[in-house]
Amino acid sequence: xxxxxxxxxxxxxxxxxxxxxxxxxxxxxxxxxxxxxxxxxxxxxxxxxxxxxxxxxxxxxxxxxxxxxxxxxxxxxxxxxxxxxxxxxxxxxxxxxxxxxxxxxxxxxxxxxxxxxxxxxxxxxxxxxxxxxxxxxxxxxxxxxxxxxxxxxxxxxxxxxxxxxxxxxxxxxxxxxxxxxxxxxxxxxxxxxxx
Amino acid sequence: xxxxxxxxxxxxxxxxxxxxxxxxxxxxxxxxxxxxxxxxxxxxxxxxxxxxxxxxxxxxxxxxxxxxxxxxxxxxxxxxxxxxxxxxxxx
Numbered sequence: 001x002x003x004x005x006x007x008x009x010x011x012x013x014x015x016x017x018x019x020x021x022x023x024x025x026x027x028x029x030x031x032x033x034x035x036x037x038x039x040x041x042x043x044x045x046x047x048x049x050x051x052x053x054x055x056x057x058x059x060x061x062x063x064x065x066x067x068x069x070x071x072x073x074x075x076x077x078x079x080x081x082x083x084x085x086x087x088x089x090x091x092x093x094x095x096x097x098x099x100x101x102x103x104x105x106x107x108x109x110x111x112x113x114x115x116x117x118x119x120x121x122x123x124x125x126x127x128x129x130x131x132x133x134x135x136x137x138x139x140x141x142x143x144x145x146x147x148x149x150x151x152x153x154x155x156x157x158x159x160x161x162x163x164x165x166x167x168x169x170x171x172x173x174x175x176x177x178x179x180x181x182x183x184x185x186x187x188x189x190x191x192x193x194x195x
Numbered sequence: 196x197x198x199x200x201x202x203x204x205x206x207x208x209x210x211x212x213x214x215x216x217x218x219x220x221x222x223x224x225x226x227x228x229x230x231x232x233x234x235x236x237x238x239x240x241x242x243x244x245x246x247x248x249x250x251x252x253x254x255x256x257x258x259x260x261x262x263x264x265x266x267x268x269x270x271x272x273x274x275x276x277x278x279x280x281x282x283x284x285x286x
Contacts, residue, residue, distance in 0.1 A: 018233075027233050155208065157278060168272070
């Protein structure tokens with residue numbers, strides 16, 4: 001798995017165009033919230049799935065505006081020690097603003113997933129929600145995740161699959177959705193290994 | 196993407212993949228247009244165009260979405276999302 005040079009993992013582009021602040025994420029989230037037919041949000045569903053793992057030292061990489069924590073604020077165990085991180089300083093400020101009052105004991109850090117300044121075997125859980133495809137060198141990041149996790153601990157990472165919102169690709173490429181027969185690959189929102 | 200990510204992680208971790216079921220039923224063209232134009236690869240593509248080309252592409256997209264919604268009442272869009280759990284079982 002060689003380091004990616006795709007626009008999807010181009011850090012200067014992402015910082016300038018996508019994640020300097022939360023406006024792009026909020027815009028996308030608005031689509032899901034307005035028109036999703038599942039009344040449960042992905043973050044709530046995921047929490048239910050991994051509830052037994054949400055304890056001890058937690059590192060979140062790519063916290064964005066802190067959505068996962070806002071969605072699950074009523075379920076975060078009191079003993080959790082969480083460090084929420086992002087490569088965007090602007091995003092950390094957003095996360096702090098949105099969650100500080102509700103979860104005052106959580107920490108924040110600007111860091112890159114390829115070089116995490118935490119001790120080996122120190123983390124009980126790593127969260128990486130819709131962000132791994134932005135990492136230029138995924139192999140290096142996976143090694144870091146493995147290094148800092150305690151034995152038996154887990155990384156939980158949300159992402160989109162290859163069939164995610166295929167109609168968007170069709171519409172952009174110029175196909176009207178007549179029966180949605182002609183399919184092209186979807187543009188990359190938050191796949192896992194795109195690029 | 197989700198499945199490819201699981202494969203890559205399986206070289207170091209014990210991995211399981213879990214999917215979340217959801218479908219969008221979109222009735223507002225503006226929100227969908229905004230969403231599409233915000234996507235990184237499309238945003239980058241638009242930045243390569245001059246102002247007029249950009250407007251042409253955007254207007255055409257909006258027209259297709261307006262037409263699809265007017266014909267069907269909504270654009271139905273299946274999501275494919277979930278999470279990978281990668282458990283460290285090896286040193």
